[in-house]
Amino acid sequence: MKLAIVIPAYNEATRIAAVVRGAKAHSPDVFVVVDGSTDGTGDVARSEGARVLEHVENCGAGAATMTGIEAVRRLGFDTVITLDADGQHDVSDIPRLLQALQEKHADLVIGNRFGRKNNIPMIRRIANGIGNAVTFAVTGIFLPDTQCGFKVFGPKALAELDLKMSGFEFCTEIIREAARKRWKIVSVPSKVVYSEYTLAKGQSFASGIQTACKILLRTFLR
Amino acid sequence: MIPMEFTPYQVVVPLFGGLMIAYAWNLVLRQKKTVWEGVLWTVFWSSVAYISLVPSSLQTLSTLTGIKKNENAATITAIGVIFFILFYLIMRLEELEQRVVKVVRERALKDAGIASHDERSEKHS
Numbered sequence: 001m002k003l004a005i006v007i008p009a010y011n012e013a014t015r016i017a018a019v020v021r022g023a024k025a026h027s028p029d030v031f032v033v034v035d036g037s038t039d040g041t042g043d044v045a046r047s048e049g050a051r052v053l054e055h056v057e058n059c060g061a062g063a064a065t066m067t068g069i070e071a072v073r074r075l076g077f078d079t080v081i082t083l084d085a086d087g088q089h090d091v092s093d094i095p096r097l098l099q100a101l102q103e104k105h106a107d108l109v110i111g112n113r114f115g116r117k118n119n120i121p122m123i124r125r126i127a128n129g130i131g132n133a134v135t136f137a138v139t140g141i142f143l144p145d146t147q148c149g150f151k152v153f154g155p156k157a158l159a160e161l162d163l164k165m166s167g168f169e170f171c172t173e174i175i176r177e178a179a180r181k182r183w184k185i186v187s188v189p190s191k192v193v194y195s196e197y198t199l200a201k202g203q204s205f206a207s208g209i210q211t212a213c214k215i216l217l218r219t220f221l222r
Numbered sequence: 223m224i225p226m227e228f229t230p231y232q233v234v235v236p237l238f239g240g241l242m243i244a245y246a247w248n249l250v251l252r253q254k255k256t257v258w259e260g261v262l263w264t265v266f267w268s269s270v271a272y273i274s275l276v277p278s279s280l281q282t283l284s285t286l287t288g289i290k291k292n293e294n295a296a297t298i299t300a301i302g303v304i305f306f307i308l309f310y311l312i313m314r315l316e317e318l319e320q321r322v323v324k325v326v327r328e329r330a331l332k333d334a335g336i337a338s339h340d341e342r343s344e345k346h347s
Contacts, residue, residue, distance in 0.1 A: 055330050056329060059327075060323075179258065
């Protein structure tokens with residue numbers, strides 16, 4: 001298995017060093033996609049030994065993730081893990097996700113923040129519930145946590161993934177790709193650490209509604 | 223009850239609906255839409271075709287929404303059309319956004335020294 005870790009990041013200079021250090025413990029090949037940051041996120045990531053790709057403009061989490069995926073594909077990796085840059089995921093879960101990929105012959109493994117005891121605010125639970133419902137409406141696949149940024153793509157998924165959506169709606173688009181290309185999806189309980197910082201950085205309830213509308217529009221007007 | 227005499231509207235709309243359903247399933251067969259989306263499109267356009275053929279089926283909807291006058295229905299329809307145009311424009315804007323993202327991505331990859339397969343082939347030849 002030739003494994004790389006991709007971390008899309010926007011203005012995460014205060015957090016990215018710890019996330020890169022944690023990721024490096026599991027793979028020497030860590031790629032940080034700096035999405036138009038203005039706070040020196042790229043320099044911090046570079047100093048921690050990550051390979052940095054810089055978007056000259058802020059394009060969104062989906063666009064940054066796809067840039068990272070494209071980079072690892074071109075460099076010949078066959079498995080990729082994506083992580084949020086705000087440090088909300090626990091990298092010690094990586095071996096369990098990789099184990100699920102191999103043992104269950106999955107193409108896509110998604111962390112499930114609701115599959116174990118995590119202190120998740122109610123508003124986040126509701127927003128995720130809406131995300132799951134919208135994803136089910138457009139893909140016919142129901143998963144307990146479709147909006148989690150902690151994912152592992154196996155060789156088939158990595159080779160076939162083609163994201164068109166730039167913003168947070170890319171999480172639903174990944175499930176749509178999985179439905180269309182018949183990937184096997186496995187959901188694995190994962191730890192999440194919410195803080196005031198991560199809550200402020202993530203999707204707000206309003207932007208979640210906007211994301212849901214975009215997905216529905218794209219599905220019916222395409 | 224389907225009428226025996228059809229207005230041009232009752233001919234054109236079901237035909238268009240049929241065309242849309244055929245188009246959707248064509249996309250499904252070419253793996254550009256999922257079966258689920260094909261089903262959703264079929265349900266939507268079948269409903270449109272059915273309503274055009276049997277306008278009295280809207281009686282239930284009229285009772286539910288309270289829209290009784292033709293003028294009100296025309297206003298609602300006009301708002302619907304405006305929304306559709308607006309959403310269509312949003313889609314076009316998003317397509318432009320995708321093109322910009324593609325340019326930004328290629329530049330990021332190039333700056334990082336990660337060439338595409340075509341560029342690598344050019345260098346070797």
